[in-house]
Amino acid sequence: EAGVAQSPRYKIIEKRQSVAFWCNPISGHATLYWYQQILGQGPKLLIQFQNNGVVDDSQLPKDRFSAERLKGVDSTLKIQPAKLEDSAVYLCASSFHAKGPNTGELFFGEGSRLTVL
Amino acid sequence: GDSVTQMEGPVTLSEEAFLTINCTYTATGYPSLFWYVQYPGEGLQLLLKATKADDKGSNKGFEATYRKETTSFHLEKGSVQVSDSAVYFCALSDNNDMRFGAGTRLTVKP
Numbered sequence: 001e002a003g004v005a006q007s008p009r010y011k012i013i014e015k016r017q018s019v020a021f022w023c024n025p026i027s028g029h030a031t032l033y034w035y036q037q038i039l040g041q042g043p044k045l046l047i048q049f050q051n052n053g054v055v056d057d058s059q060l061p062k063d064r065f066s067a068e069r070l071k072g073v074d075s076t077l078k079i080q081p082a083k084l085e086d087s088a089v090y091l092c093a094s095s096f097h098a099k100g101p102n103t104g105e106l107f108f109g110e111g112s113r114l115t116v117l
Numbered sequence: 118g119d120s121v122t123q124m125e126g127p128v129t130l131s132e133e134a135f136l137t138i139n140c141t142y143t144a145t146g147y148p149s150l151f152w153y154v155q156y157p158g159e160g161l162q163l164l165l166k167a168t169k170a171d172d173k174g175s176n177k178g179f180e181a182t183y184r185k186e187t188t189s190f191h192l193e194k195g196s197v198q199v200s201d202s203a204v205y206f207c208a209l210s211d212n213n214d215m216r217f218g219a220g221t222r223l224t225v226k227p
Binding site for chain 2: 056
């Protein structure tokens, strides 16, 4: 079974530029998550989708971050314009349980490492 | 809000040593508790979980017991191997929100 796919694995940009990350979850997983992991910290949830609807985006900096999951399958996370403090690994995860991860398991991709100069 | 605190690392042990990584949580409800592991160059993967008080999660020789009275979920292994070198994350989930601790890096030397 294919795992969660993410691309690109690495990206280096200048501040104020834009960047987009792509995620394809495990087939059949209704719920998709984007996490931000800053070096030395645990992952922080940015946004959670159930199918193509947003369940939780309370911690997404909406002035510069956006995410979509138009067809309820793959998803794109965009940052525009980027700031130095956006340097982090952006993790995508998916889970089968439509109601969230309370008893289920999250499956993570390998992450996209962003460096903002 | 709900949160997880885990012991700071890094932790360095010799092979076959006993491992404990402490994790405590704060939650208003009754969360499920998890340990995730991240091996070098790989994504996070679930190591074990417990969904209610007094449950014990176990996998690959690792164990953790959900202790409601002490709000803890400490990770233990009786004899670590070099292949256990990784970053370990304690996490809790309540109301569709998975929250992670800062992670503890474990290095096991032969």
